Amino acid sequence: MDRWLIGLVCSCVVFGIVMIDSASSVWALDRFGDAHFFSKRQAIFAVLGIVSMLMLAKYDYWHWKKYAWWIYAGGILLLILVLIPGVGLVRNGSQSWLGVGPISLQPSEFAKIGVLLLLARNLERNEQSITNFRKGMSPLLLLLLIPFGIVMLQPDLGTGTVILGTGLSLLFLAGAPYRFFVGLIFLGIAGFAGLIISAPYRLQRIVSYLDPWEDPLGAGFQMIQSLYAIGPGAMFGFGLGESRQKYFYLPEPQNDFIFAIVGEELGFFGGVMLLVLFSAIVWRGILIALAAPDRFGQLMAGGIVLMIGIQVMINVSVVIGLIPVTGITLPFMSYGGSSLLLVLLSCGILLNISKYSKKI
Numbered sequence: 001m002d003r004w005l006i007g008l009v010c011s012c013v014v015f016g017i018v019m020i021d022s023a024s025s026v027w028a029l030d031r032f033g034d035a036h037f038f039s040k041r042q043a044i045f046a047v048l049g050i051v052s053m054l055m056l057a058k059y060d061y062w063h064w065k066k067y068a069w070w071i072y073a074g075g076i077l078l079l080i081l082v083l084i085p086g087v088g089l090v091r092n093g094s095q096s097w098l099g100v101g102p103i104s105l106q107p108s109e110f111a112k113i114g115v116l117l118l119l120a121r122n123l124e125r126n127e128q129s130i131t132n133f134r135k136g137m138s139p140l141l142l143l144l145l146i147p148f149g150i151v152m153l154q155p156d157l158g159t160g161t162v163i164l165g166t167g168l169s170l171l172f173l174a175g176a177p178y179r180f181f182v183g184l185i186f187l188g189i190a191g192f193a194g195l196i197i198s199a200p201y202r203l204q205r206i207v208s209y210l211d212p213w214e215d216p217l218g219a220g221f222q223m224i225q226s227l228y229a230i231g232p233g234a235m236f237g238f239g240l241g242e243s244r245q246k247y248f249y250l251p252e253p254q255n256d257f258i259f260a261i262v263g264e265e266l267g268f269f270g271g272v273m274l275l276v277l278f279s280a281i282v283w284r285g286i287l288i289a290l291a292a293p294d295r296f297g298q299l300m301a302g303g304i305v306l307m308i309g310i311q312v313m314i315n316v317s318v319v320i321g322l323i324p325v326t327g328i329t330l331p332f333m334s335y336g337g338s339s340l341l342l343v344l345l346s347c348g349i350l351l352n353i354s355k356y357s358k359k360i
Contacts (some may be wrong), residue, residue, distance in 0.1 A: 024254035049344035056348025075111030159327030237267030
């Protein structure tokens with residue numbers, strides 16, 4: 001089992017709890033009367049997630065092939081339940097949550113792993129037919145587009161982008177011909193334009209991305225406050241716990257924009273160190289994928305690494321203003337039980353693959 005990966009993942013989780021405690025202290029004190037409300041809840045999810053990760057690390061990964069369809073179908077069912085009025089919970093304009101007593105879950109997070117498992121299983125079984133669009137690629141694309149389409153109905157562009165990006169990247173790694181992706185790129189551009197036109201708020205996000213100061217108190221507010229956090233942080237930041245933007249300037253800083261608080265409190269140096277930590281996790285994952293003993297293990301490990309890497313790139317790009325706001329968490333770091341549990345469960349599968357890999 002890859003002890004380096006265990007150490008890197010646990011380090012990232014602990015760092016995330018520390019930053020959540022700092023970023024959320026003012027909001028938590030104001031809303032709940034407890035400055036450590038969010039960090040204590042995240043610590044509970046972290047313990048549950050790490051225990052689950054270590055348990056999954058002992059469960060032979062090839063058994064997941066037997067349950068791939070069931071997990072995928074369960075994820076689709078939960079995604080559909082979310083859309084039913086009175087069942088799904090609406091947060092920040094997106095109906096993407098299910099309430100279970102005092103706990104709320106985001107099914108789209110768990111649907112990601114179902115998509116990965118089923119794609120990896122089918123690619124292993126039908127790898128030779130992947131060059132045939134009708135018999136090979138079309139069924140796989142359908143498996144990918146069903147959850148993507150349901151997630152977009154919530155609407156949740158960030159998670160939808162991760163699902164689609166991870167799935168297409170996995171098809172590319174499995175050997176799908178380049179010509180298929182050329183056509184998909186043009187279809188993707190047309191589809192993206194259609195999504196923007198169909199929802200005015202998405203168009204507003206594009207406008208605020210191009211010029212956030214056009215609407216500084218509306219659509220551009222979050223982006224401007226994020227840049228105000230990162231810019232003054234300079235090389236080494238103001239110090240842990242010394243953020244100014246968390247004082248009701250940057251909305252809910254413990255969530256999608258926690259990287260902005262890292263930049264403000266720990267500066268450029270802290271941000272780079274966090275990215276180095278993410279890069280090390282991805283690198284260990286790549287080594288595990290390359291050394292996996294069979295094709296299913298290679299594809300599953302590669303898919304998990306892609307999922308984590310794509311999500312990190314999108315989140316950080318949003319926070320520093322490179323792309324429009326999409327609403328996606330930073331793995332291991334952002335507050336949220338569903339997101340943290342999903343990524344730790346995925347790392348558990350990755351650890352089990354490393355157990356059977358050739359020496360890395």
